[in-house]
Amino acid sequence: MLPIIDIGSLDPTLNDKEGWLRVAKEIDQACRTNHFITEKRFKEFMNATKQFFELSTEEKMKIYIGNSKNHKGYVEMQSEHLDPTKKVDYKEALDMGLNYKMADPNNPTNTLNGPNQYPQSLGQEWVDVIESYAKDVLEKVAKRLMQTMAYNLGAPLDYFDKLFNERNVSTLRIIHYPPRLAEENEDEIAKLDPSEQYEKMDTVGCGTHTDYGCITLLYQDEIGGLQVRNTDGNWIEATPIPNTFVVNIGDMMMRWSNDLYKSTPHRVISHGNKDRYSSPYFFEPYGDAIVACLPSCHSDSNPIKYPPITCNDYLSMKFDQTHGYRQHQIDLEKLNNNNNQPEQLKQ
Ligand SMILES: O=C(O)CCC(=O)C(=O)O
């Protein structure tokens, strides 16, 4: 089981330096939030999540992500593909941003900052539940965790706070995993332990991947199925614990810290006959923020491992690789460019 770090008891002032460093070092664990997010808020949020996925496909497709210029909206069943050695992920999702402040819509460095698409039929009350949860988790939990990491990395305490300004492109996602499809050798698979099951399956809920941003706070219902690879390289089950987030380190944090923090591989096996709901919240800075190795994280004997890249470029590259609708747009663009070429240059 993932050990729990109890950030509820963390002294908000820097008097408790040891406590801050302990949290910063153990951060890729489960994280109990105690009094930061109330049980009531978690319950309301999970009810709203289920309510959305109970809508008809027709209703959900009204807010299809492929209709958004900024990667916001409904990700239909079997349209994201995280592990190329498996079939497409057996899940559906809704991606939402914070809607704090819109960037210039014509600025190509900020293509991920834009209006959400909310399900009209669920009304403003639904939106209010989602937005209150989003704001609470960012302000109360994520920022505190990022401050401990900045402290641990020798950066100014507010280093990440500044990057997570009102134009940040963090994504709150809700996911539904229907019961898994039976595999050809289902009986044999059912006897294996979960980490061996993944290897033998063709279709999984969510393929092995690392998240792309700074950190992810992942909330899950009581069903289970999430596996996380620990720093020793072993896959362990992230057994659900009420009112607790699983914290995953993302690729940008790995780039900022020059591998001091390594992004956490994880994956999901769907349940045999139950629906599972979860909600990762990916914390990403504003679009044109440069993700570059922190000055305190490199030296002559520890050279910089990753070139600087903007948050927008990094995320767009990852979304292009994994989302069916973007692949489709890229193919269409190629086709159009090809059709506009002189006859002898056409491929
Ligand atoms: O559903 C989960 O527990 C994990 C989801 C996930 O890892 C993701 O969407 O990046």
Ligand SMILES: [Fe+2]
């Ligand atoms: Fe993930």
